[in-house]
Amino acid sequence: xxxxxxxxxxxxxxxxxxxxxxxxxxxxxxxxxxxxxxxxxxxxxxxxxxxxxxxxxxxxxxxxxxxxxxxxxxxxxxxxxxxxxxxxxxxxxxxxxxxxxxxxxxxxxxx
Amino acid sequence: xxxxxxxxxxxxxxxxxxxxxxxxxxxxxxxxxxxxxxxxxxxxxxxxxxxxxxxxxxxxxxxxxxxxxxxxxxxxxxxxxxxxxxxxxxxxxxxxxxxxxxxxxxxxxxxxxxxx
Numbered sequence: 001x002x003x004x005x006x007x008x009x010x011x012x013x014x015x016x017x018x019x020x021x022x023x024x025x026x027x028x029x030x031x032x033x034x035x036x037x038x039x040x041x042x043x044x045x046x047x048x049x050x051x052x053x054x055x056x057x058x059x060x061x062x063x064x065x066x067x068x069x070x071x072x073x074x075x076x077x078x079x080x081x082x083x084x085x086x087x088x089x090x091x092x093x094x095x096x097x098x099x100x101x102x103x104x105x106x107x108x109x110x111x
Numbered sequence: 112x113x114x115x116x117x118x119x120x121x122x123x124x125x126x127x128x129x130x131x132x133x134x135x136x137x138x139x140x141x142x143x144x145x146x147x148x149x150x151x152x153x154x155x156x157x158x159x160x161x162x163x164x165x166x167x168x169x170x171x172x173x174x175x176x177x178x179x180x181x182x183x184x185x186x187x188x189x190x191x192x193x194x195x196x197x198x199x200x201x202x203x204x205x206x207x208x209x210x211x212x213x214x215x216x217x218x219x220x221x222x223x224x225x226x227x
Binding site: 031032034036041042043044045046049087091096097098099100101102103104 | 113115117143145152153154155156157160202204206208213214215216217218219220221223
């Protein structure tokens, strides 16, 4: 069974204080790892897809990296508008399009 | 691009009634759409996968006769919660994969269902 574990569960940062969120995964065959951002009461917003170890993707203050066991979402100099829950999900090569999600990291960025 | 809408955004219904939720891909075609359920402070749980023109595939433990899914066109999927009970109250979110696109799913804004 595919498993995704995200840590920390919650993170509070001051504006400009960089940090990283972790996503550890167990999957028999990784087709892709996905990062999403979710604001309260809304659906997830797609951020990145990573397919192979060593791959990196960047978007504004966010950078996602992938190893064979985990992925990191690095947030550089965050702003209050980066406050959200960040979700990680994996897609198994054997289960078609199904995504297995972690429980997310709730990020709060304060002034 | 890649906008998904849901209607309604929230609904309150009485126990025993049925409610239909629509999911539309507004600017792309989606052969495959997904329905998720999310409880407070918990992650998304996949309920079913629907492919245009064919029967939905339900995840283990999801009652297919209770949660009816129809994917009649490349831009529209519907979820009907039949004979709703208070325990069906939840946040329902749909997603869509772009036909011929990558593996990423684009999510709708969600529908908050409250059954009284």
